[in-house]
Structures are given as C-alpha cells and as structure tokens.
Amino acid sequence: MEEGRRKIIHIDMDCFYAAIEMRERPELKGLPVAVGGRKRGVLTTCNYEARKYGCRSAMPTFQALERCPHLVLLPVRFELYRQESQRIRKIFAEFADLVEPLSLDEAYLDVSHLRSNPEAVAAEIRDRIRETTQLTASAGIAANKFLAKIASDWRKPDGQFAIREDEVEAFMKTLPIEKIWGVGQRTAEKIHRLGVRTCGDLQQMPLVELDRHFGKFGRDLYELSRGIDHRRVNPNRERKSVSNERTFFEDVTTSEQGLEKLTPLIEELAEDYRDKHRDRRIREGFVKLKFTDFSITTAQRSMQEVDATELRKLLLEAWERGGGRPVRLIGAGVRFVPLGEGESGGQMRMF
C-alpha cells in the first residue's frame, strides 16, 4: 500500500506582489515597499527592506507606518499578479503534471517521475522563473508536502533547502511546534502548557493524549511531528469554500461584541469573494466560533450570496450554543456549489 518515496517540491515566490511592483517601478529599488489595501488597513505583503523595520504581511497599515514612516504603500493590483502567476504556472507545467497551486505565489510539484535529483530540478525551476519574470523564488524539497513547505522557508529569499530522508528525524527533533501547519498562536500556547516546545517533545506524547486535547487535529499532530504526511499533490483540488477568521488577543464575552467583530470579517469576505471567486456559485454561509476551552461550533444555512444579515443571525445562533462561554476566534465564510454541478441538465437540490 505504501507508495514509493516521493519527490515533492514546494515553490514559494519571494514577497511576490511587492517584488512585481518593484520590477515594474525600478525607482523603488532599495526603498521599503508594501502592497496593501488602505481601506482594509492591512499590508498584503512587503519587501525585505520593509521587513527590516519590522513590517510584516497582515500587519495593520497604521502599525507598519509607525514602524517605518517612509514606507512606500502601493495599492493592490490583482490583475497584474494573476498574469505573472499564469506565466509561472506554465513553467511548472514543463516539469510536472502534478502541480497544486496554493495561491498565486505558491505551489506544490510532484516530480517523483523525474530521474534527476529533485534538488537540481528545483534549482532549474527557480532559474526559469528568474529568466522569465525577473522574480526570485524559494524552494523546499522533501518526500512530502508538509516537509517541503517547511523547507522552502529555510533559505528564503532566493534559496532552496532539501530535507533528505535520513535527515528527517534529526530535523523534526528540534523543529519548533509553531512551524507545524495549522498551529497558530493559541494552539501553540496550549501545547506549550503541556511542556512541549519542539516536534521532538511532541513525539513523546501518546496519540490518545493528543486526541483528548486537540481532537482530530491532535491525531494529525501525531503524524506531522514525525514528519509524516500522506497528502497527495492534487492538481484538481477545487476550492470548496472561502472564509475569513480572526483570533482575538482578548476574549470576546458578549454577543454584541461578537457582532461588532464580525462586521469587518464579513466585509473582507465579501471583498475576497468579489475579487477572486466570483466565478463560483455560493451554496451556504457559515459562522464559526472557537471558545476559550478550544471547542468549536459552526452555524450554517443556505444562501446564494455573502449575506451580511444572515451571517449575523448565524453568529447569534452559534453564540447561543456557547451558553455564555467567552469566544477567542470568530470566522465567517461561504461554501461553493461543487464545480461541474451546473444549473443546466443537472440534478436539482433541496439544500
């Protein structure tokens, strides 16, 4: 049942949006540059110059400007970034059939079929990207998606790193748990409270214990902490939903506060849908609450658009289920009608 050893490459463009803007405007060379919607008030991405000042993507714009008053803030030009992304995906297609884009600037490639050393393949892909787009990319090379993604971060920018089979054990031993996909700040804190800092520590925890603390995710942690990940590179992975969520520094204790926090989330969700997913039909909307005891509830109902009124009702419904428990995370999203389940000639649905 076990497949042969796979060769997976994760390619991650270096501050993609900012890099494109800088290529388009050579006069910005050497300046701290960020791309971000002023309206939304956060940086979408920023270049390494800006990072020296402590700017980070997803940082509120006002904070970024406090840290770096001469920051060049540019509006987001998705059209342009999409075009570049297309050119890069064409390069990927020359090397592999199994390409799974994660976003405009990131993708997994399964190059198990190539005889050449995957590290050489990664280097060649990065060269081709540089020649074609004058942009730099970083790459991670490993036997699975999880490790490849971690590795691509190791020599960033414009570098690559391979985790070879015989290095996995040693690599995982010292890897901080924050590097595990899905471990956010709060989960990390919760894991730390168990006296666990590294994946090596995590490996010492029995699966049953992890399941008790983290449910299904605990079982994933058991495998991930050992560098095991069986997920395939899936070129047809179809986006099933779009959502937006936020973890709060201070717990939300009333439903009024919850509604207040929900409003910007819905606005951003509507914007995301409008900008990136307008081609998809919406089937239902949902609101997710994570309580301080880490339990999660999701309220949902059918809707055909990002319907703020209905989403607000869903928040109240979910809030009700918490029975007054404080909330640490609020999420809102919509799920899509699966592709190929078209309006015409097809099966009708009741919900």
Added chain:
Amino acid sequence: MKFQIDRETFLEGLQQVQHVVSTRTTLPILSNVLIEADGDELKLTTTDLDVGVSGRIKADIESGGASTLPARRLVNIIRELPSSDVAVEIDGDNVASIRSGPSFFKILGLDQEEFPPFPDFDEAKEFALDQKTLRDSLRKTSYAISTDETRYVLNGIFCSLKDGMMTLVATDGRRLAMVEHEVEFPAGNETDVIIPTKAVNELQRLLGEVGEVRVRITDSQIAFELNQNVLVSKLIEGNYPNFRQVIPGEANDRVTIEREVLLNSVHRVSLLTSEKSNSVKLMFEDDQLHITANSPEIGEAKESLHVQYKGKKMSIAFNPDFLMAPLRNLDQDEVFLDLIDEMSPGVLKVDEPFLYVLMPMRVSQ
C-alpha cells in the same frame, strides 16, 4: 491470562468488533483488540477514538486478566486454526501463545493500560428501542447519507426524539429519507443528535431481529447497548438543516406502482444512461408509466408498465440510482409516488411512516 475457547465463538466475537479497528498504522494500540477475561466471559473491545465497540463471549477461563493483541492478525489466525479447540495464554509481557491441535502461534501484544478508555455516560439521557424497529429504520434511511465531507453535518443520520416520536432522517441535499416511530420516553429526555456514518454502519451490523437496544446520549457521545455488545460513538456537532421545509405538502397526482416491477424496470433502463446523461425519464399517462433513457453516443431504452394513474399526462426525470435506492430497501409490495410537476420534488411513500423526497433532474429537450 489463560483460557480455552471454541474457535467459531472466538472468531464471531472478534469479527463483530474488528471493523472499527483503525487502518492507520501510526498508533499500534488502535489496531489492537482489548481482551479482558473475567468469570466465564471474554470481553473484546476495539476503538478508533471516534467509534468503539465491545462484545462479550463465553470462554472457559482458567485465570483472568487483560491484554491487547493485533485485531486483524488475530482474526486471520483464528480463522485458519485446524481444530475447534483453541487455548490462549497471554503472559505479563503481553505475549500471547495460541494453541490449536498441532498449531502454535506466538504473537506480541501491547499493555492494556495503553488502550483508550470508553467515554463516560453518567449524565446521559436514556431510551429503550426495539432492535428490529431501529434496524429497519436505519436500513430505510442510511443509503441517503451524504458522503460529501465538506457538509459534515450530513455525514450521518439525524435522530430526533421528541413528542413521543423517534424521527430518523438522512439526506445529501438531493434526496432525503425519513422514518418515524412512536417511542415512549420521559419528556425531559427530548433530544436531537446526528449519529456519524461509521457508527450507523457498525450499529446495523450489531442489531438483531429481537430484543431491546438501550440508547444513552450525552452532549457529545452516544452509546448503544444490545445483546452482548456496546457501541459508543462521538456525535456530529452542528445544526442539521431544516428538512421539514423541503417535504412537499399536497401532491397533485398520486401514482401507485408495484415496487419490484418499478425497481427492475428502472434498473434495466438505466443500463443506457451514461455519465453525461445520467437520468431516466418517467412519463405518466392513463394508467401507463413509460420509463426511458437515452445517451446520444450510446443508444436508448424504453419500458412501459401498468400503474394506477388517472392524472394528466406528465413526465419527470430522476437519477436512476437515487430512485432505486429506497425501492431496494423497502419491503412493501406497493409504493406511492406523489408528484406536483416536473420541476418539483417527487415523494415516494409506503403504507407506513416512511417518506423519500427526491429532487428531479433538469433535462434539456
């Protein structure tokens, strides 16, 4: 621990619990069956942390104790043993010696301390149901459970215990099956839960023709006690869709059809559906039902049968698999199909509290 046991008894007991065993090899203990010997019984337990099953079987126990052994491997060994007398001895290091006739097997187990305990049902609401009723009800609904993982609330059977009724519902958004039965329980016990598919499948395996099943429900777990078995499962969290609103009220026309005749006809006609045009068309007129299917690149099929229908001429298209599923799982000779028009859901009924709502397919023509 040391016991003698009949091969078939042991095998049956193991087979009843082995389906739950995790196929993931990351945690060996979840691949193991917990064996507890006490009095004149062996208790066998397996779990994958979502669903757990235990069963009791008779054995001749020389000395009691508890240990765990790899479930699938044990089943394979017991099945092949040459003699019906089996002697098992498990030492303090969880090494099992199995003797039967000329055969000897030694298998390495794991300490029972590692085996995850079953959840607590102290504060549970309790119900008593008739096994056969529950078994029939699950058979008549479970095929409609959604397998779409993105709609996890539909990945199970909705079970409502309210107003002296037990209502079971399964749907995937395209069809919906529902069964209702009167059940006695205290008013304070009213509850709605969603039982995950895996638990439904296991339960169907365990339920028999006679006797009761005791059901205990907490906020997050459900347990079924029946015969010599206990099944526990996590419940699916979330809100089941408001299914009542999709059940049509008054129908315009009712068709009475022989169940097996309809099933066989739809089955034959469906041989000429294809992935692209996966629908059969039902056309009703004057006590006649014409069932047709055609795929431009393959050909076409048509069958006519006698039905009771006095309404106006009308036609409606359905996915043949969705139409056949309830017909296969019902026992009645006659079924009733209530129709409104070609774009509205059809409702299949029988002369007991069952209904099946099926959304039509849009076909160009």
